[in-house]
Amino acid sequence: MHEPASATMNGAESLLRTLVASGVEVCFANPGTSEMHFVGALDRVEGMRAVLGLFEGVVTGAADGYARMTGKPAVTLLHLGPGLANGLANLHNARKVPVPMVNIIGDHASAHQRFDAPLTSDVAAFARPVSHWVHSSPNARSVASDAARAVQAARTAPGQIASLILPADTAWLAADRPAPPLPVLGPAPVSDSAVAQAVAALRTGGPVAFLLRGEALTGPGLAAAGRIAAKTGARLICDTFVPRVERGAGRIAVERLPYRPGPALDFLKGIETLILVGAQAPIAFFAYPGQPSELTPPGCRPLPLAFPHEDGPGALQALAEAIGATAPGRATPHRPSAFPADGALTAEGIMRIVGHFLPENAIISDETISSGFPFYPLSETAAPHDSLQLSGGAIGDGMPVATGAAIACPDRKVVSLQADGSAMYTLQSLWTQARENLDVTTVIYANRAYQVLVYEVEGVGLGSVGPKGRSLFDLSNPVLDWVKLAEGMGVEAVRVETHAAFADAFKAAMGQRGPRLIEAVI
Numbered sequence: 001m002h003e004p005a006s007a008t009m010n011g012a013e014s015l016l017r018t019l020v021a022s023g024v025e026v027c028f029a030n031p032g033t034s035e036m037h038f039v040g041a042l043d044r045v046e047g048m049r050a051v052l053g054l055f056e057g058v059v060t061g062a063a064d065g066y067a068r069m070t071g072k073p074a075v076t077l078l079h080l081g082p083g084l085a086n087g088l089a090n091l092h093n094a095r096k097v098p099v100p101m102v103n104i105i106g107d108h109a110s111a112h113q114r115f116d117a118p119l120t121s122d123v124a125a126f127a128r129p130v131s132h133w134v135h136s137s138p139n140a141r142s143v144a145s146d147a148a149r150a151v152q153a154a155r156t157a158p159g160q161i162a163s164l165i166l167p168a169d170t171a172w173l174a175a176d177r178p179a180p181p182l183p184v185l186g187p188a189p190v191s192d193s194a195v196a197q198a199v200a201a202l203r204t205g206g207p208v209a210f211l212l213r214g215e216a217l218t219g220p221g222l223a224a225a226g227r228i229a230a231k232t233g234a235r236l237i238c239d240t241f242v243p244r245v246e247r248g249a250g251r252i253a254v255e256r257l258p259y260r261p262g263p264a265l266d267f268l269k270g271i272e273t274l275i276l277v278g279a280q281a282p283i284a285f286f287a288y289p290g291q292p293s294e295l296t297p298p299g300c301r302p303l304p305l306a307f308p309h310e311d312g313p314g315a316l317q318a319l320a321e322a323i324g325a326t327a328p329g330r331a332t333p334h335r336p337s338a339f340p341a342d343g344a345l346t347a348e349g350i351m352r353i354v355g356h357f358l359p360e361n362a363i364i365s366d367e368t369i370s371s372g373f374p375f376y377p378l379s380e381t382a383a384p385h386d387s388l389q390l391s392g393g394a395i396g397d398g399m400p401v402a403t404g405a406a407i408a409c410p411d412r413k414v415v416s417l418q419a420d421g422s423a424m425y426t427l428q429s430l431w432t433q434a435r436e437n438l439d440v441t442t443v444i445y446a447n448r449a450y451q452v453l454v455y456e457v458e459g460v461g462l463g464s465v466g467p468k469g470r471s472l473f474d475l476s477n478p479v480l481d482w483v484k485l486a487e488g489m490g491v492e493a494v495r496v497e498t499h500a501a502f503a504d505a506f507k508a509a510m511g512q513r514g515p516r517l518i519e520a521v522i
Contacts, residue, residue, distance in 0.1 A: 011140035012037035012171035017178035018144045020047040022151040028059040032079030034106030037171035054428035056087035061400025067099035069408035073154040075102045081121030091130035093392030097243040100154040109169040132160035140173035148179040157187035158308045190315035198305045206272035209235035214278035217245040221313030224320045226252035226329020241389040248384040249334030261291045276304045278312040289461040335381040342500045349499045351375035355382040362413045367398025369419040370452040371445040396425025406438035416442040421450045433515040434490030441509040442517040448476040482519035493517040
């Protein structure tokens with residue numbers, strides 16, 4: 001029996017009750033001593049699910065995946081500055097998405113901080129580069145109102161990272177009451193002049209493309225973009241790595257911007273106006289010698305229709321109405337990929353088989369890096385699904401994002417397509433998937449290398465590297481045994497080396513519930 005709220009509640013309980021009242025339902029956690037009063041409050045307050053991650057990068061990445069699929073913030077519980085630091089890479093990714101997220105970060109009690117104990121650090125300094133909003137509660141009685149402001153900051157369109165630092169004494173000392181929810185600051189409406197400019201660009205007769213991001217790639221926004229494309233012949237394009245895009249049968253097809261500068265410029269060549277919806281004008285992922293950083297081709301004008309904080313779907317709907325685009329866009333047919341011939345397993349074969357057996361309404365968390373990117377179009381005609389990608393570039397988010405997506409959508413199959421090198425950053429995700437019995441099938445592309453870096457040697461103009469340099473890309477000495485790693489985390493696993501064996505393993509996984517891993521040796 002949970003205890004009711006009382007006048008003698010402490011700061012931690014007032015915090016937790018405020019979070020629940022503000023619509024926060026899941027806490028991804030890796031707590032320590034300074035967070036114990038928050039932990040204690042979990043059994044006194046209804047409505048908050050607690051999910052343990054064995055590494056803070058799993059915690060922050062899972063909160064990212066949860067937010068991408070729900071549009072709502074989860075809360076993370078992190079232990080002091082070092083615990084926050086362990087989660088920074090996936091907080092960087094989440095900030096680049098961006099998603100709503102509330103981080104509760106413990107700190108030493110106020111009176112203890114002057115002693116410079118071993119775990120003392122500048123928590124706010126760690127938090128600022130990966131947060132939009134940072135605050136440290138000064139006392140227990142302010143914790144509840146600070147929590148309400150943190151949730152409001154997180155839910156400010158298009159989503160923000162809010163980090164609330166909680167000195168231990170503000171959690172254990174007496175508080176007054178929880179705070180009521182604050183208004184959600186949703187997306188701003190797009191101006192009539194922005195829509196009028198886009199109408200004018202479409203009516204000039206020159207080639208036009210839309211670069212879409214955020215909610216423009218899902219639901220009504222994508223449907224409106226499809227109507228505009230059907231009416232005008234405009235191309236629909238998304239960034240190389242987008243947080244979420246609806247794909248597959250019955251959806252509007254969206255082209256994906258190539259990764260490297262040269263191919264990207266060729267891809268955009270001839271476009272006179274690039275209408276931006278929730279996106280910035282395209283730029284290269286890295287600077288390469290002798291190649292441009294800005295990927296807008298000569299003679300092409302980037303034209304913002306909706307900035308990221310504005311209502312992209314609403315802008316597309318207004319634009320469709322203004323040009324009389326009422327006919328539905330051309331939907332992608334359902335045409336499962338052809339099976340590859342049996343033989344040694346290839347990255348292309350994996351994608352064909354995934355596309356063939358992918359169940360309807362699945363979620364793909366895609367961190368395939370070099371192995372999967374060239375074959376992304378093969379899943380275009382698969383069953384309808386959502387694709388979540390590595391939006392911030394810091395590897396190690398694929399399996400945590402899959403974990404959070406599975407908690408957000410327990411009735412949907414989640415498929416984690418995962419490069420082996422980046423999987424090692426957050427393989428503890430498998431343990432959380434087993435503990436929570438999440439319906440996630442992980443496919444490890446086991447090429448035994450940081451293969452993308454092999455390609456980057458040429459891209460940066462280095463030409464080649466010697467044996468010492470090559471050793472820094474090699475993961476085969478010793479070989480990572482993903483079957484043993486997965487089974488050690490409580491996840492059923494199998495290793496396959498042929499197309500036929502992978503097809504059997506993947507088909508079986510799609511027909512069963514619960515976490516599984518397939519090590520696909522390529």
